[in-house]
Amino acid sequence: MKNLKADLVLLDGKIVTVDEDFSIKEAVAVREGRFLAVGVNKEIKPLIGPKTKVLDLKGKMVIPGLTDGHCHPISLGRVLEQLPLFGVYSISRMTARLRKKVEATEPGRWIIGKAEAWEPETLKEKRLPTKQDLDETALKNPVLISAYSSLGQISVVNSYTLKLAGIKKDTPDPNGGRIERKTVTGEPTGVLYNTARELVWNKISQPFSEEEVKAAVKRAQRAFVEVGVTSVFDAHTDLQEIKAYQSLAKRGELYLRVSLLPEWKVFTSCPDILTETRSERLKIVGIKLMADGGVMFRTASMHEPYLGQPENRGRLYMEPEELRRFVYEVHSQEKPVGIHCTGDHGQDISVDAIVDALKRKPREDSRHSIIHGYFPTSNSLKKMRKHGILYMAQPRFLHCWGESLLKIVGPERANRFKPLRTYIDSGVKVVGGSDAPVVDPNPFLGMHAAVTRKTVTGRVLGPEERVSIEEAIRMYTIDGAAATFEEDIKGSIEKGKLADLAVLDKDLLTIPPDKVKNIKVVMTMIGGEIVYPRSA
Numbered sequence: 431m432k433n434l435k436a437d438l439v440l441l442d443g444k445i446v447t448v449d450e451d452f453s454i455k456e457a458v459a460v461r462e463g464r465f466l467a468v469g470v471n472k473e474i475k476p477l478i479g480p481k482t483k484v485l486d487l488k489g490k491m492v493i494p495g496l497t498d499g500h501c502h503p504i505s506l507g508r509v510l511e512q513l514p515l516f517g518v519y520s521i522s523r524m525t526a527r528l529r530k531k532v533e534a535t536e537p538g539r540w541i542i543g544k545a546e547a548w549e550p551e552t553l554k555e556k557r558l559p560t561k562q563d564l565d566e567t568a569l570k571n572p573v574l575i576s577a578y579s580s581l582g583q584i585s586v587v588n589s590y591t592l593k594l595a596g597i598k599k600d601t602p603d604p605n606g607g608r609i610e611r612k613t614v615t616g617e618p619t620g621v622l623y624n625t626a627r628e629l630v631w632n633k634i635s636q637p638f639s640e641e642e643v644k645a646a647v648k649r650a651q652r653a654f655v656e657v658g659v660t661s662v663f664d665a666h667t668d669l670q671e672i673k674a675y676q677s678l679a680k681r682g683e684l685y686l687r688v689s690l691l692p693e694w695k696v697f698t699s700c701p702d703i704l705t706e707t708r709s710e711r712l713k714i715v716g717i718k719l720m721a722d723g724g725v726m727f728r729t730a731s732m733h734e735p736y737l738g739q740p741e742n743r744g745r746l747y748m749e750p751e752e753l754r755r756f757v758y759e760v761h762s763q764e765k766p767v768g769i770h771c772t773g774d775h776g777q778d779i780s781v782d783a784i785v786d787a788l789k790r791k792p793r794e795d796s797r798h799s800i801i802h803g804y805f806p807t808s809n810s811l812k813k814m815r816k817h818g819i820l821y822m823a824q825p826r827f828l829h830c831w832g833e834s835l836l837k838i839v840g841p842e843r844a845n846r847f848k849p850l851r852t853y854i855d856s857g858v859k860v861v862g863g864s865d866a867p868v869v870d871p872n873p874f875l876g877m878h879a880a881v882t883r884k885t886v887t888g889r890v891l892g893p894e895e896r897v898s899i900e901e902a903i904r905m906y907t908i909d910g911a912a913a914t915f916e917e918d919i920k921g922s923i924e925k926g927k928l929a930d931l932a933v934l935d936k937d938l939l940t941i942p943p944d945k946v947k948n949i950k951v952v953m954t955m956i957g958g959e960i961v962y963p964r965s966a
């Protein structure tokens with residue numbers, strides 16, 4: 431084998447291998463899409479042949495390609511085409527972005543913005559935006575900007591949109607929603623709560639064509655590799671979306687590694703699809719189920735009521751019996767389930783459904799997972815550890831939702847929201863993800879939240895639940911690979927594994943925790959191919 435030369439060699443770097451010992455190396459060689467060797471410069475240099483491309487890292491840090499363990503790439507792609515407002519926490523910044531978008535948009539066309547979560551006190555102006563703010567910049571386009579908040583989902587629209595949707599002073603509030611009105615005149619302010627959004631959404635929503643879905647995938651994959659993500663786990667995929675991925679993979683246009691967790695309907699209507707899709711870039715892993723609602727909407731199924739709503743403990747989307755049946759059906763097909771459950775009660779029921787399936791039909795290494803799991807009970811944690819149930823976490827929620835949660839569940843529960851330390855110490859494998867486009871897909875923002883637990887205002891929620899940066903890196907690399915049964919082929923920089931990596935502008939291991947959010951990716955590689963920056 432002594433003549434085996436590398437296609438590509440990276441020298442003089444700080445290579446964070448994320449191997450068993452978390453060892454740091456200096457150089458790495460790549461051949462035919464896989465790592466040929468990792469070591470010190472003098473071990474790697476002999477692998478340089480006449481055709482080898484050599485890159486000098488000049489001391490920069492290299493980490494394994496990152497995994498987003500829970501996201502919605504197609505929805506993200508659509509948001510990115512419109513007006514993404516991730517990380518925007520002031521009305522002036524929002525209107526500045528809107529102005530640019532208006533300049534690039536034909537009059538009459540919709541502009542749809544998506545922010546993370548807004549509370550009056552988390553915005554610089556200490557108030558929510560209204561139609562006036564939008565009208566100053568957008569007079570000739572209908573605009574709709576949505577954000578989560580402790581008041582539910584808020585949608586801010588301009589006067590053009592109100593007119594188009596026929597929302598006037600005397601329009602009644604729809605069931606489950608509210609049109610905010612000025613106290614004196616009763617005029618709509620442009621802020622719509624929860625289902626009131628439908629009055630507007632009805633005018634916009636139309637089915638997406640296959641081409642639009644594919645375009646969204648491509649936009650999302652570009653955004654992911656820019657932040658070092660080389661593998662994503664798309665949860666709740668429908669049939670049209672699966673077909674779009676398949677067609678892109680067939681045409682060789684999918685360079686991101688995509689694993690799918692389709693919605694239940696796909697499992698019942700098209701069971702063959704689960705076994706037929708499996709390549710290095712695209713595979714269907716299991717099935718997503720929904721046990722309850724969401725904490726920001728006060729529909730997460732909780733043991734104790736929501737703050738100030740003594741009658742409200744959220745709700746289950748499925749009866750425990752039905753959930754057990756669905757889990758068992760997927761489990762019987764040798765596939766894992768990923769169960770969306772957010773409240774402590776919803777999680778108890780979900781974990782029990784998995785345990786029940788495993789008792790009826792024992793299977794080693796089944797890798798079922800709990801998605802979200804904000805408030806695990808000690809009972810759930812014990813069972814998760816015992817049965818190897820993974821935890822799919824989205825740490826940035828802590829940052830974006832923290833201030834809202836204090837109002838929704840009170841400080842005691844807000845402090846133990848997404849208790850990553852407790853999960854890890856309980857022996858549960860934690861996988862990092864974003865849930866983009868709910869929040870920004872950038873995994874360094876997720877790591878920042880995991881190591882600081884700081885909200886948008888800088889308040890720390892439950893400091894004892896912080897994790898170390900090493901633990902955070904594992905969540906987004908080797909443990910992310912485990913979620914798709916791929917820890918033997920990716921998730922670390924080791925000989926023989928797929929050559930997926932990211933080069934960073936700063937040292938992630940020594941940077942102060944607060945600065946983790948500023949890390950920038952300078953290069954991303956998937957299977958030995960440099961996918962960011964892209965030459966073509």
Ligand SMILES: [Zn+2]
Nearest residue numbers: 500501665865
């Ligand atoms: Zn999600």
